[in-house]
Amino acid sequence: MTTRSDVRFMADGGIELGAWLFLPASARLPSPAITMAHGYAGVREHGIAKFAEAFADAGFVVLLHDHRTFGVSGGEPRQDVDPWRQIGDWRRAISYLESRPEVDSSRIGLWGTSYAGGHALVLGATERRIACVVAQVPTISGYQQGLRRVAPEAVPALEAALNDDERAQARGEPPRRQAVVSVDPSAPAAYRTTDASDFYLQPLGDDAAWENTVTMQSTRLARMYEPGAWISRVSPTPLLMIVAMQDTITVTDLALAAYEQAHQPKKLVLIPGGHFDPYQSGFEVGCRAARDWFRQHLARKEGLS
Numbered sequence: 491m492t493t494r495s496d497v498r499f500m501a502d503g504g505i506e507l508g509a510w511l512f513l514p515a516s517a518r519l520p521s522p523a524i525t526m527a528h529g530y531a532g533v534r535e536h537g538i539a540k541f542a543e544a545f546a547d548a549g550f551v552v553l554l555h556d557h558r559t560f561g562v563s564g565g566e567p568r569q570d571v572d573p574w575r576q577i578g579d580w581r582r583a584i585s586y587l588e589s590r591p592e593v594d595s596s597r598i599g600l601w602g603t604s605y606a607g608g609h610a611l612v613l614g615a616t617e618r619r620i621a622c623v624v625a626q627v628p629t630i631s632g633y634q635q636g637l638r639r640v641a642p643e644a645v646p647a648l649e650a651a652l653n654d655d656e657r658a659q660a661r662g663e664p665p666r667r668q669a670v671v672s673v674d675p676s677a678p679a680a681y682r683t684t685d686a687s688d689f690y691l692q693p694l695g696d697d698a699a700w701e702n703t704v705t706m707q708s709t710r711l712a713r714m715y716e717p718g719a720w721i722s723r724v725s726p727t728p729l730l731m732i733v734a735m736q737d738t739i740t741v742t743d744l745a746l747a748a749y750e751q752a753h754q755p756k757k758l759v760l761i762p763g764g765h766f767d768p769y770q771s772g773f774e775v776g777c778r779a780a781r782d783w784f785r786q787h788l789a790r791k792e793g794l795s
Contacts, residue, residue, distance in 0.1 A: 491515045492546040499586040501558060501579040508562030509555035509583070510534060512546035513592060522597035522621075522788035523551040523587050527580060529604025529629075530712070531571055531670045531680065531704045533561035535694040537769040538603065544777050545601075550784060551592050555583050557606075561699050567665050569701065571708035573715045577609050584619055597621055597788040601780060604740060604765070605629050608717030611748075615723035622728040622787035624780045627737055627765055630718035630744040638741055648709070651678065655706045665705040672702075680704055686739070689766045718748040725753035730783040732759045732768060732776045739765040757783065 497511045514521065524545050528536055534554050542552040557576045558565035580600075588595040599622045602610030607628025614623035629635065640648060655666040668678035671687040681687070694700060721729075729752055733745045749758050759779040761772035768776040 492543060494543075496562075497553075497586075499555075499582060501582045502575075503565075505558050505579075506564045507555050507558060507579060507583070508564075509553050509586075510539065510542065511590075512542050512552040512554070514546045514549045514551065516549075518549075519592055520594040521549060521551050521592055522599070522784070523553065523590075523593040524599045524601055524784060524788075525580070525583050525587055526552060526554045526601045527557060527576070527583070527606045527609070528560075529602075529606045531560070531569065531708070532604075532690070533694070533698060533700045535561075535698040535700070537689065537692070540773070541601065541777055541780070545781060545784065548781050548785065550599075550788070551587070551590065553583055553587050555579075567705055569667070569703050569708075570665065570705040571605070572711055573605070573609065573717075576606070577612055580609060580613060581617060584617065588619070595619075597790075599624070599784045599788050601626070603627060603768070605712070607740070608715065611717045611724060611729075612720045614727050614729060615720040618727070620727060622730070622783060623724060624730045624732065624783055626732040626768055626776060626780070627734050627740050628717065628731065628745060628748075629712075629715065629740050630721075630748045632713045632715040634744055635739070635741055636713045638738070652706060652710045659707075665707055667703045668706055668709070670702050670704050678706070680709065681739070683738075685764055685766050689769065718744065718751075721748050721752045725755070728755040728757075728783070728787045730757045730759065730780065732761060732779060734761050734763055734765055734767055734772070736763055737765045 493513045542554045546552045556563040559570045600620045601624040603626040607625040610625040671681045671690045672679035
């Protein structure tokens with residue numbers, strides 16, 4: 491039976507990150523491993539532990555961490571999404587996995603989804619300790635996604651709010667906040683669709699540490715983030731992209747265009763539905779594709795179960 495334990499490791503600035511470590515019930519040690527993290531403003535309870543469990547059941551050691559300022563991880567201000575800090579912290583997660591006696595450090599794969607799917611592209615291009623990459627519904631271009639998701643007439647008000655937040659912080663005030671999800675058009679929020687609200691507001695369990703807020707400065711950083719620019723540099727690390735065919739959040743056509751810029755070895759898997767379907771109706775397809783990719787590129791010739 492796969493076991494799950496709480497572990498912690500240190501990141502830059504003395505910040506302690508919390509994670510779940512999944513150990514397979516029967517595996518040849520040291521085993522291949524997978525490092526995982528969630529997307530924008532999510533925590534490990536947001537629908538991805540079942541991916542980790544499936545990978546562990548297939549014989550992989552799995553580390554699933556919360557990004558700094560989220561969930562059980564440390565860091566201030568809380569609920570702040572800085573992509574480059576998250577990428578730096580993820581390198582520490584890789585180092586932590588390397589230090590575990592259960593892990594074969596030459597066989598570590600990386601799985602990221604949504605915003606962290608963008609991180610997977612950056613890390614795949616710049617972190618050669620990673621033996622293969624899975625990027626599920628990845629962020630490609632914050633600028634292009636912003637053009638699709640924010641109406642032109644709403645941009646001046648958004649920019650004004652971001653500038654007001656910057657001026658307030660310069661006066662010593664804490665970062666201003668908005669909701670992660672809200673269907674109320676009068677309330678500032680990162681996402682407004684029903685499927686986003688259903689996903690983020692799903693029951694997470696009594697032990698989950700999450701709130702429906704995110705700093706406004708996270709929005710500015712997201713609009714500046716361009717992980718798709720790195721995709722041609724992932725090779726020779728093998729890259730699997732899992733793309734939802736009607737994705738209006740990380741936007742299907744941007745993902746498909748980016749995939750064309752990636753070099754071999756690469757593979758594309760398409761899942762019907764929108765951005766959140768890979769966690770739900772498309773889970774079996776996406777999880778199986780990722781598991782098989784890890785088996786192909788992390789297993790020794792004798793293979794995994």
